[in-house]
Amino acid sequence: MSELARSEPLPAAPIRIPRETRSRAWTFLYVLLFLVILIQSGLVVQARPGELLTGAAGMADILSRAFPPDFSQFPQQLWPAFETVDIALFGTIFGVAIAFPLAILAARNTTPAAVLYHAARGVIAVCRSVPDLIWALLFVTAVGLGPFPGALAISVHSVGMLGRLLAEVIEDMDMGPFEALATTGASRLQIFSHAVVPTVLPSLLGIALYRLDENIRASLVLGFVGAGGIGFQLLTAMNLFQYRTVSLLLIMMFVLVIGAERLSAALRKRLA
Amino acid sequence: MGEALPEAPGTATIQADRLVMRYAGGRLALHGVSLAVRRGELVVVLGANGSGKSTLLRIIAGIVKPTEGTARVAGREITGLTGRALADARMATGMIFQHANLVKRRSVLANVLCGTLGRNRSLATALGVLPPGEVPHAMRCLADVGLHEFAAQRAGTLSGGQAQRAAIARALAQRPLALLADEPVASLDPDATAQVMRLLRHVAADEGMAVLCVLHQPELARRYADRILGLRQGVLAFAARPDETTDAAIDALYEGAPR
Numbered sequence: 056m057s058e059l060a061r062s063e064p065l066p067a068a069p070i071r072i073p074r075e076t077r078s079r080a081w082t083f084l085y086v087l088l089f090l091v092i093l094i095q096s097g098l099v100v101q102a103r104p105g106e107l108l109t110g111a112a113g114m115a116d117i118l119s120r121a122f123p124p125d126f127s128q129f130p131q132q133l134w135p136a137f138e139t140v141d142i143a144l145f146g147t148i149f150g151v152a153i154a155f156p157l158a159i160l161a162a163r164n165t166t167p168a169a170v171l172y173h174a175a176r177g178v179i180a181v182c183r184s185v186p187d188l189i190w191a192l193l194f195v196t197a198v199g200l201g202p203f204p205g206a207l208a209i210s211v212h213s214v215g216m217l218g219r220l221l222a223e224v225i226e227d228m229d230m231g232p233f234e235a236l237a238t239t240g241a242s243r244l245q246i247f248s249h250a251v252v253p254t255v256l257p258s259l260l261g262i263a264l265y266r267l268d269e270n271i272r273a274s275l276v277l278g279f280v281g282a283g284g285i286g287f288q289l290l291t292a293m294n295l296f297q298y299r300t301v302s303l304l305l306i307m308m309f310v311l312v313i314g315a316e317r318l319s320a321a322l323r324k325r326l327a
Numbered sequence: 328m329g330e331a332l333p334e335a336p337g338t339a340t341i342q343a344d345r346l347v348m349r350y351a352g353g354r355l356a357l358h359g360v361s362l363a364v365r366r367g368e369l370v371v372v373l374g375a376n377g378s379g380k381s382t383l384l385r386i387i388a389g390i391v392k393p394t395e396g397t398a399r400v401a402g403r404e405i406t407g408l409t410g411r412a413l414a415d416a417r418m419a420t421g422m423i424f425q426h427a428n429l430v431k432r433r434s435v436l437a438n439v440l441c442g443t444l445g446r447n448r449s450l451a452t453a454l455g456v457l458p459p460g461e462v463p464h465a466m467r468c469l470a471d472v473g474l475h476e477f478a479a480q481r482a483g484t485l486s487g488g489q490a491q492r493a494a495i496a497r498a499l500a501q502r503p504l505a506l507l508a509d510e511p512v513a514s515l516d517p518d519a520t521a522q523v524m525r526l527l528r529h530v531a532a533d534e535g536m537a538v539l540c541v542l543h544q545p546e547l548a549r550r551y552a553d554r555i556l557g558l559r560q561g562v563l564a565f566a567a568r569p570d571e572t573t574d575a576a577i578d579a580l581y582e583g584a585p586r
Binding site for chain 2 (some may be wrong): 234
């Protein structure tokens with residue numbers, strides 16, 4: 056009977072199973088590769104979980120010394136906090152001011168020449184790929200310590216992200232009004248200010264607000280390289296072992312970051 | 328540039344001579360098309376998709392350059408100009424499109440005022456300020472198309488027909504001698520279509536412009552045009568008054584072409 060069952064008509068084309076066994080081999084290879092990558096990174100960073108455990112006592116010690124936060128310091132830390140916010144504001148405003156003209160050159164539909172397109176794309180890429188901390192170090196050597204190099208660093212690094220996003224917005228824009236104004240005999244600059252700018256303005260503001268939120272976080276860190284603001288206070292307090300001041304500053308940072316995030320989100324919602 | 332360009336007597340406002348357009352791929356869009364539109368005349372171009380009628384209009388508007396031939400508006404050659412000279416020459420030609428192409432976030436009045444930018448070149452207008460001296464003129468243009476009550480409204484809130492009329496007002500604000508219309512009623516309902524076509528008639532008959540309009544609908548051409556030009560595969564198949572245009576001649580335009 057089994058002979059008969061086997062002689063049942065089979066599908067015309069042979070069933071191809073090898074594909075699956077091949078993919079199983081690949082899966083094994085991928086898992087192996089992932090493990091190799093994981094293990095080598097553990098070795099390179101010299102991961103020692105044991106020390107994390109023994110170090111827990113030290114951390115608990117620092118935490119206890121940081122408590123309660125020294126709120127009497129609050130009034131004198133207000134100015135650095137204000138500085139931090141203003142570094143971000145300055146950086147964002149000038150970032151937009153530089154990024155917008157660059158974005159017009161870096162958008163395929165509005166660029167006047169291929170050379171300018173590639174040049175603008177290049178400038179934007181350099182601004183983005185060099186981290187803001189490196190820009191801050193460069194500007195500290197150029198203009199000295201203080202909030203100004205921080206503000207410059209944030210401007211330049213913002214151009215990288217703002218320029219790319221704005222160029223995308225311009226490329227997605229409806230070209231109808233652009234063409235209509237061109238046929239009225241308006242000059243190139245008039246076409247930009249009367250057709251392109253009003254069309255992309257809401258997106259531009261939204262992107263700028265989003266960037267402001269990111270810049271406030273960036274400006275907190277920039278203090279570590281001597282670029283002023285609350286980050287610099289944090290560094291100083293750490294070096295002087297004033298852990299209660301450190302905890303106050305951390306709370307202030309937390310409030311600033313969450314506040315900026317909420318405010319930026321709320322304003323962007325109103326724009327939409 | 329003055330308000331009214333002098334027109335040599337006996338010459339047509341829009342004049343195209345033996346226009347040839349060959350696209351980069353080698354496709355021939357226009358094959359020696361000549362035409363003339365006098366002031367006060369509404370001429371409609373009919374043709375199937377790909378017959379070259381939009382290309383014809385875009386050459387006369389100075390948006391694309393023909394491979395051969397010349398196009399003149401008000402005696403001034405458009406083909407071959409670039410940059411500032413082209414922008415200056417374009418001021419004599421108003422153009423409306425299938426879509427109104429308004430800046431939706433700005434007011435209707437601001438959009439109409441944009442039509443006057445060409446003759447108001449200054450640092451202020453380059454930076455986005457609208458010429459305040461042109462407001463009365465822009466309001467008159469809006470009244471002309473029956474939209475003066477909508478002046479302060481955002482352009483994005485207008486209906487399709489209203490938006491197209493606002494676009495016509497913007498073209499009128501330019502004080503052009505010629506008006507080009509590229510399928511201006513293709514996305515409008517019958518009522519709005521009739522309003523826009525009557526406006527084009529009015530602009531030609533009462534304001535003395537030369538109007539060249541590309542259409543898809545033979546019945547509209549019959550009803551509103553002074554002359555009908557039939558374009559077929561880049562060649563002018565016929566040019567006749569509406570009452571002389573036969574159904575057979577129109578049907579022939581669409582033969583073998585996807586309608």
